[in-house]
Amino acid sequence: MPQTQRLYPYNFSSGLHLRLADPYDPSDESHMFSWGRAATGGDDAESFDLRADREWKSLHVELEAHLSEEELGRLLPKGSALERETALVVSVRCPTTKYRHAVKLTPSAGGVWKGDLLLARRDLRSRVELQPRLIRTSTLPSAPEELASHVFAIVAEGRPVRLFLDDVDRPIRGTVRVMWEDFRSSTNEWKKRHHNDLYFLEISDEMPILWLNERHVSLRAVLHDKSRKGINAGLQELMNGWLAEVVWLQLFTSSVGAIHFEPEVDEVVAPLGWRRDVLKAFVAKMYPDLQDETAWLRKLAELWRSPDEVGDLTSRAATVVQTIVRSQQRFTASLRAVEES
Amino acid sequence: MSVYHLPVKTFDRLPDTMFAGAPFPDVEKLREPYSEEALTSEFQFDGELVQRIVDKGLDIYEDKNELDGWLAVRLHNAIRAPRRLAGDKRFWAWVAVEFAQKYVQMRFSDAGGQVHRWRYTGELLRNAVARLWWGAEMVRDGPSYDLVPVVFARVRTAQFALELKYSWFRPAAMAFARVVEGHDGGARLTDAEMKALSRKVNAYLSLTALEGFGIGMEGEAYDQAWWSSNVTYESLVEGKIEGPNDGHVDAGAVEQLTKWFRELAA
Numbered sequence: 001m002p003q004t005q006r007l008y009p010y011n012f013s014s015g016l017h018l019r020l021a022d023p024y025d026p027s028d029e030s031h032m033f034s035w036g037r038a039a040t041g042g043d044d045a046e047s048f049d050l051r052a053d054r055e056w057k058s059l060h061v062e063l064e065a066h067l068s069e070e071e072l073g074r075l076l077p078k079g080s081a082l083e084r085e086t087a088l089v090v091s092v093r094c095p096t097t098k099y100r101h102a103v104k105l106t107p108s109a110g111g112v113w114k115g116d117l118l119l120a121r122r123d124l125r126s127r128v129e130l131q132p133r134l135i136r137t138s139t140l141p142s143a144p145e146e147l148a149s150h151v152f153a154i155v156a157e158g159r160p161v162r163l164f165l166d167d168v169d170r171p172i173r174g175t176v177r178v179m180w181e182d183f184r185s186s187t188n189e190w191k192k193r194h195h196n197d198l199y200f201l202e203i204s205d206e207m208p209i210l211w212l213n214e215r216h217v218s219l220r221a222v223l224h225d226k227s228r229k230g231i232n233a234g235l236q237e238l239m240n241g242w243l244a245e246v247v248w249l250q251l252f253t254s255s256v257g258a259i260h261f262e263p264e265v266d267e268v269v270a271p272l273g274w275r276r277d278v279l280k281a282f283v284a285k286m287y288p289d290l291q292d293e294t295a296w297l298r299k300l301a302e303l304w305r306s307p308d309e310v311g312d313l314t315s316r317a318a319t320v321v322q323t324i325v326r327s328q329q330r331f332t333a334s335l336r337a338v339e340e341s
Numbered sequence: 342m343s344v345y346h347l348p349v350k351t352f353d354r355l356p357d358t359m360f361a362g363a364p365f366p367d368v369e370k371l372r373e374p375y376s377e378e379a380l381t382s383e384f385q386f387d388g389e390l391v392q393r394i395v396d397k398g399l400d401i402y403e404d405k406n407e408l409d410g411w412l413a414v415r416l417h418n419a420i421r422a423p424r425r426l427a428g429d430k431r432f433w434a435w436v437a438v439e440f441a442q443k444y445v446q447m448r449f450s451d452a453g454g455q456v457h458r459w460r461y462t463g464e465l466l467r468n469a470v471a472r473l474w475w476g477a478e479m480v481r482d483g484p485s486y487d488l489v490p491v492v493f494a495r496v497r498t499a500q501f502a503l504e505l506k507y508s509w510f511r512p513a514a515m516a517f518a519r520v521v522e523g524h525d526g527g528a529r530l531t532d533a534e535m536k537a538l539s540r541k542v543n544a545y546l547s548l549t550a551l552e553g554f555g556i557g558m559e560g561e562a563y564d565q566a567w568w569s570s571n572v573t574y575e576s577l578v579e580g581k582i583e584g585p586n587d588g589h590v591d592a593g594a595v596e597q598l599t600k601w602f603r604e605l606a607a
Contacts (some may be wrong), residue, residue, distance in 0.1 A: 008548065089552045093509065097424035098465075098479060100509035102552030120563065122423035135550040152553030188353060204349035267505050267543060 010148040013071045016158030018090065018132040019064045020048065026118070027057045047162040058120050059163075063090055065105055065113040065132045067156055072111055075155045077140065077147060086155070087137045088113040096126040096272065105132075124165055126272055131160040176247055177207050182214040201247055203254050207274070210247055229340045237334035244325040245318075252317045255279045261301035268297045285320045344386045345372040346431035347438065352462045355438065360456050362446045368439045375432065383569035384426065390419050391440040393574050398444070405448055409473060409499070410490030412444070415577045416470065417477035417486070418584065421568050427478070430464055433471035437461045445469040466504050476503055479514050482590045484583035492518045497532045501539045510551045512590050516598035517542070520606060525599045530606060538606045545605065554594040563587050 025031040034053045050056075065088050076086065088105040105115035119128065134156035136148055143149035183195040191200050191211065198219060202209040214220060222239055225232040255278045258271035270276045270293065283296045290296040303313040322328070351371040359365040394415045402408035426432055437445055438461055449460045449469055460469040476499055480488045492502050492514075498521050507513040521538065523529035530538065564585035576582070 087553070087556055089550065089556065091550070091552050094428075097428040098475065098509040099424060100552075102555055104556055122425050122563075125425045125428040133550050133552070135553050137553065137556070148548075150549070152549045152551075154548060154550050190353060202350060202353075204352075209350075262505070269506070 008148075010153070011074050011146050011155070012148075013067065013075055013134075013156040014158070015067055015071050016132045016134060016156045017066045018046075018130060018158050018161050019066070020117075020130070020161060021062045021064065023059060023061045025056045025058055026060050028055075031056055033059070046159065047164060049164045051164050051166060056121060058118060060116060060118050063103065063105060063115045063117050063130075065090070065158065067111050067134065069111045071156065075134070075147070077143060082107050085136060085138050085140075086134055088115075088132065088134050090115070090117065091131045091133060092117065092119070092128065093131070094124045094126070094128045095269070097124055099123050099128075121165075126164075126166050128163045128165065129160040130163070132158040176201075176210050176251070178210045178212065180212050180214045180220065183211075184215055186211075199243060199246075201250050203250065208247075208251065210243070229337050231338060234334040234338035237330050237337060241325050241327055241330035241334075245321050245327065248321040248324055249314075249317060251275075251278050252282055252321070253314070255282075256300050256304045256313070259297055259301045259304070261298070261305075268294060268301060270297055281324070282317060282320050285323060286316045342386055342388055344375040344384065344426075344432070345435050345439075346375050346429065347371055347434040347462070348373055348431060349462075352434065352458070355458070355461065359438070359442070360458060360461075361454050362442075362450065362456075365438060365442070368435070372435050372439070375426075384422055385569075385571060386422075387419065387571070388436075388440045390572075390574055390577075391416065391436065394419055394577055395441050395444045397578055399447060406494055406496070407490070408444075408448070409476075409493035413473035413477040413493055414486040414489050414582055417474050417481070417489075418572055418577060418582050420474060421570070421572075421585075422474075423568065424478070427471070427474060428465065430462070430468060430471065433465065433468040433474075434462045437468055437470045441470045472499070472503075477584075478588075479503055479508060479511060480518060481584045481588060482511075482515070482595075483588055484586055486582060486584055488515055488518055488524075491522050491524055494522050495532075497535055498522060501535055505539060505543065507542060507546060507551055510555065511588065512554055512594040512598050513542075513551055515590060515595050516602050519595075519599050520602040525603060527603050527606075534606060538602060541605045542602065554598055555591055561587055561589060 023033045023035050025033070033050065033056065035048055035050070050059075072082075076082070080086070088107070089102045090105065091100065091102055093100045103115055103117050105113035108114045117130070133154050136151060136153045136155060139151050140147065140149040148155045181191075183191045183197060183200070186192045186195075188200075188202075191197075194200070195213070195215060198213055198216060200211040200213075202211060212219065212223070219239075222232055222235045225236055227233050251274075255271055255275035258275050259279075260269040260271075261267070271279070279297075279300065283290060283300070287296060287299060290299060300313070303309045347368075348371075354371060356363075356365065394412065398408050398412045398415070402411060420427075420436070422432070445460050446454070446456055450456045457463075459467045462468070465471045465475050473493075476492050477486060477489045480492050480502070482488070491498075493499050498518060501521070502508060502514050502518040507517070517539075519525045520527065521530045521535045564587040567585035567587075
């Protein structure tokens with residue numbers, strides 16, 4: 001399957017691998033971190049989930065980066081003084097608090113660098129990304145043309161390791177909470193004004209809430225009916241499918257609209273939390289060839305802003321929604337439920 | 342006073358009249374105490390002080406950019422929030438609605454007197470007050486706020502110096518502001534030149550590690566005493582204002598980046 005790749009004008013390696021070990025809180029060494037691999041990491045980065053851990057103040061971890069000696073030989077001239085001419089830096093970034101610092105690791109054995117990272121919780125929110133990079137620290141005026149020669153050139157990079165710190169980065173499963181309310185007595189003026197509606201989707205950075213209108217007693221009766229056959233069972237199947245379709249489409253449009261895109265400077269930043277997960281799920285089905293996150297974010301943002309193409313984008317999204325919701329199967333099931341009554 | 346926030350679910354309950362400048366005393370019914378562990382330091386919030394500073398700034402300045410530069414320094418000094426809290430738009434929504442409505446309306450209302458909702462409830466660099474605080478935080482050099490008014494000299498400068506990924510790296514944000522405003526001794530760039538420079542910087546940074554410029558600056562001690570202390574109104578309007586004694590920038594890194602950006606702008 002084709003993938004978007006960045007082409008470097010010199011030998012470059014993406015084979016750098018960063019490992020984190022032995023987490024502890026120096027301000028409370030008795031604190032045991034719940035250091036679980038995150039379900040949200042997906043296939044693009046290693047992730048650790050600290051969301052359930054709300055007690056820590058600082059986090060110390062050991063960092064170890066690896067790059068095979070064979071790769072190193074391809075990136076640097078023979079006889080290079082690794083310590084003098086290069087540096088292994090881990091770029092530590094927290095998008096929410098705009099925290100960006102570098103930690104320099106020390107060369108250990110061949111192709112291995114080690115160091116320590118100390119993070120203060122007061123500086124961070126939502127998530128942190130750690131990206132390892134091997135960079136040149138000096139120019140190489142007489143370098144062969146296939147080798148990077150400028151100072152601070154990135155010669156090797158690894159996939160970022162992500163630490164999820166807060167609940168705003170929720171996995172896609174369980175994205176929407178369902179609540180009942182009589183819209184006539186809602187504190188939300190909009191809902192109150194539209195008190196005959198069946199539902200209202202409240203979208204926020206936290207978990208979106210699907211509000212169902214308790215005023216419609218029959219709606220509740222249908223959606224809560226336990227029978228597997230009959231009119232109610234058929235209606236329930238259809239109603240669930242219909243609501244799910246509407247909700248998913250709204251989540252998608254809200255997520256595309258939240259992509260921060262500056263075409264003038266070619267800057268594109270993914271939305272945080274559930275929105276990013278929603279987009280990933282849709283893109284995998286809409287544009288399976290686009291695997292690089294920056295590429296698909298840019299594509300979505302461009303389509304969204306194009307009067308000619310936004311229609312196609314939403315049509316494709318509606319197709320994906322039907323797949324996610326299994327609309328056809330639901331329709332068949334509803335027919336069967338009614339026929340078997 | 343206690344620290345509050347406006348939960349996201351309340352944003353829709355802010356009345357349209359408020360965005361046209363009408364007072365909104367009912368904010369007390371919407372706000373909720375900030376109870377989460379973001380308040381890891383002994384952060385204290387003085388809403389009255391924020392309000393007085395805003396009023397003073399509005400009294401002194403008619404020029405919006407000058408007002409921004411003046412207020413940014415003072416609001417950063419008055420609101421000594423850890424980044425964890427300052428990264429929460431719900432906190433800033435509360436501050437903007439309850440203490441800074443006059444500024445938001447004066448600074449961002451359109452010809453019809455209307456302000457976009459996101460100037461109160463938007464992301465950090467969209468919220469009118471958070472934008473000022475973060476601008477000061479992102480370009481201060483330890484206790485020195487010297488470059489803050491430069492960043493706010495033009496709306497576009499603030500936008501390009503603060504809103505892109507390289508902006509998170511303090512020396513880069515500072516160098517960018519210096520070059521585009523001509524504070525390096527070179528020519529001040531037009532908006533179009535600024536945009537072109539930003540595009541070039543982004544392109545070059547796909548091959549060059551920004552962090553290379555700051556190697557050796559990690560591990561600086563946090564100025565706990567400053568962050569957990571109070572400040573008076575008088576010291577904010579009369580004396581020399583100093584920020585925390587942390588977040589120092591390697592002068593060599595700023596110089597190197599400034600030189601590089603100037604070359605790219607040529």
